[in-house]
Every structure is written in structure tokens, then in C-alpha cells.
Amino acid sequence: MELYLPIAELPMNVFMLVGMGAAVGFLSGMFGVGGGFLLTPLLIFSGIPPAVAVATVSSQIVASSTSGALSYFRRKAVDVKLGSYLLVSGVFGSYLGVMAFTRLRELGQLDLVIALSYVTLLSTIGALMLTEALRAIAAQRSGKPLPVKRPSTQGWMQRLPLKVRFSRSKLVVSAIPVACLGLIIGFLGALLGIGGGFIMVPALIYLLKVPTAIVIGTTLMQTLGSMAFATIAQASTNQTVDVVLGLCLMIGGVIGAQFGAEVGQKLRGETLRALLGLLVLSVGLRFAVDLVLTPDDLYSLSFPTGEQL
Template sequence: MELYLPIAELPMNVFMLLGMGAAVGFLSGMFGVGGGFLLTPLLIFSGIPPAVAVATVSSQIVASSTSGALSYFRKRAVDVKLGGFLLVSGVIGSYLGVKAFTRLRELGQLDLVIAICYVTFLSTIGGLMLTEALRAIAAQRSGRPLPVKRPGGRTWMQRLPLKVRFSRSKLTISAIPVVLLGIAIGFLGALLGIGGGFIMVPALIYLLKVPTGIVIGTTLMQTLGSMAFATVAQAATNQTVDVVLGLCLMIGGVVGAQFGAEVGQKLRGETLRALLGLLVLSVGIRFAVDLVLTPADVYSISFMSGEQL
């Protein structure tokens, strides 16, 4: 059953779209990640223009983050003040990301930049996750305990000015690293179509020393606000948000996440990290292969704005 996507300007099988949403939702539920860094590449590999894939996945991330954020709010597992700093700075980063997105699109370099960024991020993060998980599995099988790496001190952070007290997290830290982290995640989210949770969560835990029980809910609050702004900005500035595509992905994702959560609870933590690392690394390698392969159409014709033929 073919469904025409008005913004992507191509027909797609509706069951394939639902299946993609369900598959990424399943992986999100199983691994506890947002899935944007997997869904965006999957759409691009399926023929969706990168600009449309990035902007539309932003809307899907907003939908998936809303229910999670509300759940953590009810459990009082959100540092609202810290989340507010991250949200405002994330909106600023999203604004800069949309501006960069628009400029790169005008220059005709958007697809290349997106591919290079995904190769760099996914290959690095996937490789580190896989290595760490395999070390943990090997140590467990040999019966020797794996040395625990404790986060280093915060001396350099303690010397930074503009200290702010975050009562819920029981922290007094400089606002500078908080704001810079929010801007960076917002920028990457708007430019690449990722929620940034897989970067934000470890950064809050190991860099800012935020209690683990507060981290996920606070991250979801930042993701919801910054990606909502990015979605509206992409729709208004670049007209690249495909509502039909986003709706199909949301429906499939909600269903898939329920099954993924059940499977994830039955697997060991080391196994989950190894599988996720392998998956992320594979997507990064696929992007790298696409960058070096000769395309089927060596030449393409495009019209630059402001030029007359």
C-alpha cells in the first residue's frame, strides 16, 4: 500500500514506514535510548532526502520524549532548575543548528556534512561502547572483577565563576559548562536529527556529577524543549518536516517500544551495551561506505537560488 509523502515528494510503502518506526521503537525500548541517531540514518538509507529525514525525526523525538518526561515529572525525578538551564541553552543551540542547516542546504553541502558527522559520532561512540562491553563480558567469564573507573575530581570546574545551586541534584556548580553542554546538544539535535540523550546522560553523570536518578528525566525535559523548537523552526524556515512521515513513524515507534522494553529487561547489561555498540558501529560503517562508493548517478542537475538560465 503506497503512501505519498508530500514534503519528501516520493511514494513509500506505509507498512515499511510503520515497520521502520516499530523497529527503532523496539531498539529504543530495549536499549533505553531515544533512537533518533538510528532512525535518521535508516530513513536516509531508504531514499528519504537527508534534509527531510533530519527535520521529521525531530518531530518524532518530541512525541516520544513527551510521555517519558511527564512520567519522570510525576515521579519527581526531574531537576527543573537544571533542566531549565539546559532547555534555554538547548533552544539557543537549536536556533544555531537550524541556521547552519539552512546555510549548508543553500550551499549544497548538507548531505555531505550530515554523512561525515554520523560517520564520526557513530563510529567513535559505537567503538567505545563495544570495547567496554566486551571487556566487561571477558572479565565476567574469567571470574576476575573489572576495575571500577571512578570519575575524576572537579577541580577545574570548581574554579569556574557564575556558581549556581541546583537543590534537587544537591549540586553547586558553574553555569558555564551547563549552558555550553545545552547549546552543543541543541545544535547537534537540529543539524543531525538526534535527541542527544546518548551524549547528554553520560556528560551529566561524569562531568557535572548529577545523581543518576535525576539524569534521565532532566535530559528528557531538555530534549523535549529544544527539539520542539527545532521542529517548528525547520518547518517555518526550511519546510522540511513531513507530517505524514512523522505520524507513521510515531505510530510504529509507540508499538515497538512496548515489546523492546520487555526484551531489554531479560538481557544482561553487558550484553545490551555490546549489542547497542555493534549496532551503532554498523550504522557508522554504512555511512562511511556510502561516502566512498561511486554513486549510480555520477552527475546531477540542480538550480541555485538567484541564478537565471
């Protein structure tokens, strides 16, 4: 059953789109992470223009983050003050990301920048996750506990000005690293179509020492706000949000997440981290291979907006 995507300007099989959303939803439910960093590459590999893939996934992230954020709010597992700092800086970062997105699209370099960014980001994070998980598995099999190494922030971070007390997180920290973190995640989210939770969560835990119990809810609050702004900005500035595509992905994602959560509960934490690291690394390497392979069309004509003939 073919379905025409008005913004992507190509027909796609509706069952394939729903299945794609279900597959990423399954992985998200199993690993407990947002699927933007997997869904955007998958859409690009399927022939969706990168500009449309990035912008449309932003809308899908908003939908998937809403229910999670509301759930954590009801359980009072959100540091609203910390989330507000991250949200404000994240919105500003999203604005910068959309502006960079627009400029790169005008120059015709958006596809290359997205591919290079995914190669660098996913390959690095995937390799680190896989290495850490394999070390944990090896230590478990040998019967020796793996020491937890957390970077010390008692030095330079404590000397920064603009200290703010976050009562819910029971910490006093400078607003500068908090704002910078939100800015970076917002920028990457708008430019690459990723929620940023797989970066934000460990950063809050290990860098700012935010209690683990409220990290996910606070991250979802920031993701929801910044990606909602990015979606509106992309739709109004670049007209690259495909509602039909986003709806198919959302339907599949909701279904797949339920099954993924059940499977994830049956696997050990170290195994899950190893599988996720391997998956992330594989996607990064796939982008790298596409960059060095000879394309089917050696030449292409493009308008100043970056749209290809």
C-alpha cells in the same frame, strides 16, 4: 499500499514506514535510548532526502519524549532548575543548528556534512561503547570486578566562575559547562536529527556528577524543549517536516517500544551495551561505505536551496 509523502516528494509503502518506526522503537525500548540517531540514518538509507529525514525525526523525538518526560515529572525525578539551564542553552543551540542547516542546504553541502558527522559521531561512540562492554563481559567471566573509572572534575571545573546550586541534584557547579553541554546537544539535535540522550546522559553522570536517578528525566526535559523548537524552526524556515512521514513513524515507534522494553529486561546490561555499541558502529560504517562508493548518478543538478533535480 503506497503512501505519497508530500514534503519528501516520493511514494513509500506505508507498512514499510510503520515497520521502520516499530523497528527503531523496539531498539529504543530494548536499549533505553532515543532512536533519533538510528531512525535518521535508516530513513536516509531508504531514499528519504537527508534534509527531510533530519527535520521529520525531530518531530518524532518530540512525540516520544513527551510521555517519558511527563512520567518522570509525576515521579519527581526531574531537576527542573538544571533542566531549565540545559533547556535554554539547548534552544539557543537548536537555533544555531537550524541556521547552519539552512546555510549548508543553500550551499548544497548538507548531505555531505550529515554523512560525515554521522560517520565521525557514531563510529567513535559505537567503538567506545563496544570496547567498554566487551571489557565488562571479559571481567565478569574471569570473576574479577571491573573498576569504575570516573573522570575527576574537582580540578578545572571547580575553578570555573558562575557557580549555581542545583538543590534537587545536590550539587554546586559552574553554569558554564552546563550551558555548553545544552548548547552542543541542541546544535547536534537540530543539524543531525538526534535527541542527544546517548551523549547527555553519560555527560551528566560522569562529568557533572548528577545522581543517576534524575538524569533521564532531566535529559528528557531538555530534549523535549530543544527538539520542539527545532521542529518549529525547521518547518517555518526550511519547510522540511513531513507530517505524514512523522505520523507513520510515531505509530510504529509506540508499538515497537513496548515489545523492546520486554526483551530488554531479559538481557544482561553488558550484553545490551555490546549489542548497542555494535549497532551504532555498524550504522557509522555504513555511512562511511556510502561516502567512498561510486554513486549511481555521477552528476546532479541542484537549485541554490539544495533541492536536486
